[in-house]
Amino acid sequence: MALLEIKNLTLFIDAGDETVKALEKVNLTLNEGEIRALVGESGSGKTLIVRAILGAIPDNWSIKADRITYQGKSLLDMSGEQRRQIMRREIAVVFQEPASALDPSVKIKEQIKESIPDEFITKAWPWKQNKQREELTVNLLHRVGIKNHKRYMECYPHEIPTDISQKIMIAMALASEPKILIADDSTRGMESATKTQILRLLLKFNETKKLAILFVSHDLLAITSMAHSMTVLYCGQTVESGKVKSLLKRPLHPYTKALLDSAPSFQVSLPPKSKLVTLEGTIPTLQHLPTGCRLGPRCPNARKECVMVPVPRNIQDHLYSCHFPLHLPKNTKHKVYKEVKL
Amino acid sequence: MIRLCIRYLNLIVLTILALIGLSFLLPFLFPGDLLTNISGITPDSNQQREALERAFKLDKSLFSQFIHYLENLFAGNWGVSNRTQLDLFDEIALTFPATIELVVYASVVSVTIGIPLGFISGLKHHNPFDFSVVTFSIVAYSFPVFWLALIFITVFSLQLEWLPTSGRIDLLFEVPSVTGFILVDIWLSDIPNKGYAFKDALQHLILPTISVAIVTTALFVRFVRRSIMDVMEKEYIIAAKSRGFTQRQIFFKHGLKNAIIPILPILALQVSTLITNVMIVETIFSWPGIGKWLIEAIYQRDYPAIRMGMLIVSLFVMILTISTEFLTRAIDPARERGVNATL
Numbered sequence: 001m002a003l004l005e006i007k008n009l010t011l012f013i014d015a016g017d018e019t020v021k022a023l024e025k026v027n028l029t030l031n032e033g034e035i036r037a038l039v040g041e042s043g044s045g046k047t048l049i050v051r052a053i054l055g056a057i058p059d060n061w062s063i064k065a066d067r068i069t070y071q072g073k074s075l076l077d078m079s080g081e082q083r084r085q086i087m088r089r090e091i092a093v094v095f096q097e098p099a100s101a102l103d104p105s106v107k108i109k110e111q112i113k114e115s116i117p118d119e120f121i122t123k124a125w126p127w128k129q130n131k132q133r134e135e136l137t138v139n140l141l142h143r144v145g146i147k148n149h150k151r152y153m154e155c156y157p158h159e160i161p162t163d164i165s166q167k168i169m170i171a172m173a174l175a176s177e178p179k180i181l182i183a184d185d186s187t188r189g190m191e192s193a194t195k196t197q198i199l200r201l202l203l204k205f206n207e208t209k210k211l212a213i214l215f216v217s218h219d220l221l222a223i224t225s226m227a228h229s230m231t232v233l234y235c236g237q238t239v240e241s242g243k244v245k246s247l248l249k250r251p252l253h254p255y256t257k258a259l260l261d262s263a264p265s266f267q268v269s270l271p272p273k274s275k276l277v278t279l280e281g282t283i284p285t286l287q288h289l290p291t292g293c294r295l296g297p298r299c300p301n302a303r304k305e306c307v308m309v310p311v312p313r314n315i316q317d318h319l320y321s322c323h324f325p326l327h328l329p330k331n332t333k334h335k336v337y338k339e340v341k342l
Numbered sequence: 343m344i345r346l347c348i349r350y351l352n353l354i355v356l357t358i359l360a361l362i363g364l365s366f367l368l369p370f371l372f373p374g375d376l377l378t379n380i381s382g383i384t385p386d387s388n389q390q391r392e393a394l395e396r397a398f399k400l401d402k403s404l405f406s407q408f409i410h411y412l413e414n415l416f417a418g419n420w421g422v423s424n425r426t427q428l429d430l431f432d433e434i435a436l437t438f439p440a441t442i443e444l445v446v447y448a449s450v451v452s453v454t455i456g457i458p459l460g461f462i463s464g465l466k467h468h469n470p471f472d473f474s475v476v477t478f479s480i481v482a483y484s485f486p487v488f489w490l491a492l493i494f495i496t497v498f499s500l501q502l503e504w505l506p507t508s509g510r511i512d513l514l515f516e517v518p519s520v521t522g523f524i525l526v527d528i529w530l531s532d533i534p535n536k537g538y539a540f541k542d543a544l545q546h547l548i549l550p551t552i553s554v555a556i557v558t559t560a561l562f563v564r565f566v567r568r569s570i571m572d573v574m575e576k577e578y579i580i581a582a583k584s585r586g587f588t589q590r591q592i593f594f595k596h597g598l599k600n601a602i603i604p605i606l607p608i609l610a611l612q613v614s615t616l617i618t619n620v621m622i623v624e625t626i627f628s629w630p631g632i633g634k635w636l637i638e639a640i641y642q643r644d645y646p647a648i649r650m651g652m653l654i655v656s657l658f659v660m661i662l663t664i665s666t667e668f669l670t671r672a673i674d675p676a677r678e679r680g681v682n683a684t685l
């Protein structure tokens with residue numbers, strides 16, 4: 001059974017006079033022990049999905065979904081308290097910018113201590129409890145590769161460098177020994193050396209603790225090196241998802257292909273100084289979303305039918321939403337659509 | 343930290359000097375006889391005039407006059423009032439505590455009501471409770487203080503006859519002034535019927551306190567509400583929510599401090615508005631404070647009194663403002679960065 005499953009999630013943002021569908025029928029599954037990458041350009045709604053999973057939703061947003069489940073239990077139907085318990089123990093998040101995700105007025109030590117669940121404290125007396133908490137904190141810092149914990153424990157967030165704060169964020173996320181870690185673009189804007197460190201760290205926890213990771217990013221290189229499967233997001237719609245290998249080898253959706261083509265490191269036979277292939281145009285803004293398949297205006301394959309939202313189809317665990325997919329395996333019969341009357 | 347202290351101490355000393363310098367120059371700018379302006383005494387004869395001129399060193403240079411002024415100032419030798427011929431130091435020592443008393447009570451009311459109300463309505467914003475709080479704060483903030491005070495007197499004193507119209511305490515009670523704070527003085531004194539005196543003083547306090555506190559409360563509500571609303575949308579609050587902390591935990595550990603720190607200087611600045619309002623209200627309720635005293639002095643062109651009164655009030659406001667600034671700097675960890683930064 002999938003650990004986390006999202007089916008047909010639509011997220012409305014109420015922007016005063018009109019309501020926009022910032023996410024439309026998004027599907028996502030995360031299995032036990034799996035690293036799944038959620039890929040998309042900025043503005044494609046990756047962070048919105050994360051916020052929807054967390055349930056941290058501003059007043060002017062609303063959510064509709066067939067289901068959002070954690071281990072088969074619906075997150076949408078449970079009480080606030082139940083959901084809080086799950087967030088406390090089972091799901092942890094590492095945010096985009098560690099500097100703003102740490103409370104600026106509380107010392108690092110206190111913040112880590114706070115994220116250790118009370119259940120882990122076995123001592124009876126308050127002073128012993130405090131000592132135990134402290135030991136656990138040091139332990140956590142060591143686990144994420146911060147050796148000289150003394151240097152940072154007494155600091156305030158603005159006094160420490162970004163990569164260390166990111167490690168601290170990971171330490172805080174791991175404090176409750178969660179089953180799922182959501183890394184929301186955690187390596188954005190980092191130097192490649194630090195980035196590799198962070199990625200290795202995540203990979204290590206995935207391997208040793210069977211930690212399932214939802215890795216949100218637009219960094220294709222990082223994704224292909226560590227993720228097992230990936231979901232591609234364009235403009236609030238999931239366009240394709242499946243095993244990383246099969247997606248790389250044979251992208252079915254024009255957007256996935258364009259995304260891969262635009263990254264030079266995936267093109268073996270790229271002559272020097274040749275032009276990179278990109279799609280025409282830019283990502284539409286939330287106010288001017290095209291109807292039907294949102295890639296429509298930019299898609300080289302677009303035809304009349306694309307004004308209808310394509311239904312997701314599944315071929316051997318490879319999910320895609322496109323009326324006219326690229327190189328389809330030969331033996332699959334693609335249903336021919338009736339022409340849409342306009 | 344030490345550097346911070348030195349900086350602020352420096353600031354205070356320099357500002358005090360500047361204020362004193364200004365007050366020293368004031369008599370030269372006032373119309374009328376310079377000697378009377380400074381001494382508060384209108385000389386009867388030429389002999390007395392000369393003696394006074396010598397006493398105030400008016401025959402010496404401006405600098406030695408200033409030094410003389412400073413000496414007198416620190417010795418508590420503030421001259422006499424033109425109008426009553428009483429010692430100014432004694433007069434101010436009598437009236438200023440009454441003002442501070444009102445300021446303190448009004449700020450206590452504003453803080454204990456305004457800040458929690460702001461937090462509650464900011465946390466639950468856009469519900470009926472929040473709307474009524476916001477409406478109250480806008481309405482209350484729009485009232486002119488003097489008008490509000492008059493309405494209070496009309497309604498509660500004249501119509502309903504619940505509360506007295508003026509003064510600090512009924513004339514029947516004779517409370518010796520020790521600290522200048524009426525409630526403390528009653529408590530310290532050994533007059534009979536202490537309980538009644540206490541009750542009476544409280545009744546006298548209610549209307550002036552409320553008329554001053556309402557505006558400040560409204561302001562506090564608005565600042566706090568805005569601030570907590572901003573903070574609750576910050577990423578670290580969302581992060582705290584994502585860690586499954588309870589609402590209480592999030593608010594008390596992460597919301598409260600971060601919401602208060604940035605607005606603390608603004609809140610503290612309201613004290614000067616508060617003092618201005620208190621001075622107006624004093625006049626209306628004949629509260630024997632420095633505001634009423636100053637306004638009378640202004641009516642009577644009692645220049646020595648104006649000079650000292652203004653100096654004391656501005657010193658008070660200044661020291662209060664700078665020390666709250668200092669306090670904010672000291673407790674805000676992120677602010678210290680600016681101090682320690684070197685180029």
Ligand code: SF4
Nearest residue numbers: 293296299306322323
């Ligand atoms: S559905 Fe049509 S427009 Fe959308 S990606 Fe497929 S071919 Fe292009």
